Amino acid sequence: MFSKGSILSVTVCALAYVHAAPASLDTSLLKRQSITALSTAQITAFRPFTSFASTAYCSPSTTINWSCGSNCAANPDFIPTASGGDGSSVQFWYVGFSPSQNTVIVAHQGTDTAEIEADATDIDAVLENLDSTLFPGLSSSIEAHSGFANEQAKTATTILSAVQSTIKAHSATTVTLVGHSLGAAIALLDLVYLPLHISGVSFKAITYGMPRVGNQAFANFVDANRVLTHINNKEDIVPIVPGLFLGYHHPSGEVHIMDNNQWVSCPGQDNASTECIVGDVPNIFDGDTSDHDGPYDTITMGC
Template sequence: MLSRTLLATFLAVISAGASPVQFSKRQSITALTSAQISAFTPFTHFASTGYCNPSVTLTWTCGANCNANPDFIPVASGGDGSSVQFWYVGFSPSQASVIVAHQGTDPSQIEALATDADAFQESLDPSLFPGVSSSVEAHSGFAGEQAKTATQILSAVQTAIAQHSATHVTIVGHSLGAAIALLDGIYLPLHISGVTFRTIGYGTPRVGNQAFADYVDSHISFTHINNREDPVPTVPGRFLGYHHPSGEVHIDDSGAWLSCPGQDNTSTQCIVGDVPNIFDGNVSDHGGPYNGITMGC
């Protein structure tokens, strides 16, 4: 179900004009190899599975998405799909990683929800994000969504690490789920040591200010994958003080996956240049396909 907080930010934007690859700000725009693209596929399915009811993610009986990662071992799931986004945590032996996944949004409701503008920024809650500077600010709605499940997910991740002697945690999500996943990518390492973390987001909106983007670049491994002319990654607008971290992969109209270095790369080969405003976007691109995978349970 679509969050009113996420796609409300479209209103403001109208006023403004292999292993997964790592990125350097100075590298040129380059195409991913087929092996690099394929390495994302299990995680794309994990993100898509975030749309499934907790009753089926806990038993891993959700059909095609679950079947795509058949060795996954669920640990916990939750959310109601309305006031609290669905989520699940478990362990993937084939990926040698704990997986944390968050439910995304329903793009069919974008226009209806665009009248509810709520894009102001706030410092991260110091009780959840100890030691993070108050200058690091995030979208208040996204931060509020992440706070609803933060302690439950922390506990589930700690359990999964202990049960499986895990040393890696991968956090995934699509749309609003990607925004929550990015915040979890900052949150979890502050409370868990001795493991490595990475976050993979699909159709990720901008989540925070310049200090937020810089913190992400300095502290976490983050890849955000954008499909063709999806307008969601262009909101909230940069004129409101929002900035994407580095790590963009843009799927262009030919189907090529392009690594776009730096923050908010304005090349027309990257999402900011390709979709300068929502009138140039195509909402139907938001759900995918991402290498043949369309988001949804």
């Protein structure tokens, strides 16, 4: 059994025990690019959002009134709007406003491997077009992991309504989506979804231990139209699945925490440098599931 928050399953391992690109893929997409180290100030700036992502593992009965102990205390001025999910068939989530960060926060829980229904979402790795009702106007070339898309669809309209209410209540101009593991995948899909229905505000996502969510066209769309930072910890194996050979690609925006705890920015999609997750973890057997939950700076995911 993997640790809480891991989205790996036996089936995914069987499908994606290697992530190397097929020979037909243009290897220029994977070539080593310039890697830059983050400053202490840049790393520290992520900490509130890391805490928000960790807090998504807390019960909705505590996030709705911000009474979840040390997780909630990490962002003490947060004003919740709505929360939901059962942690099984529907991942926990919450929406609210952070005055100190001056942004609406949308947070999604990652997979708890104690919940079999959540695990089943992870192994449904078929690429499919996104629902045109939820995602109007997208190119038919854009495809996403069907399990992740199905999970995002369960809460999409409820979260849209909560975000709209929060923007209005606080005259907000920015929305930040956060999540870890499966929650990161849902947050990325929300990042694509919400701006299709809300105008006049800016959106960004900060995710942790995120698996690949879509195909090359999906990654290209995110790069061209959205703002994403996806943070990977050391030898975490989750970010290298589903495999490139299955047609999956990460968008740009990777930040990798190396073994020496240095944070580096890895430009491009699926940067193959050994300082980045794709080069550092060439297959799941070279990875370490214990790195999945963190720590990310000083924070380990969970409630």
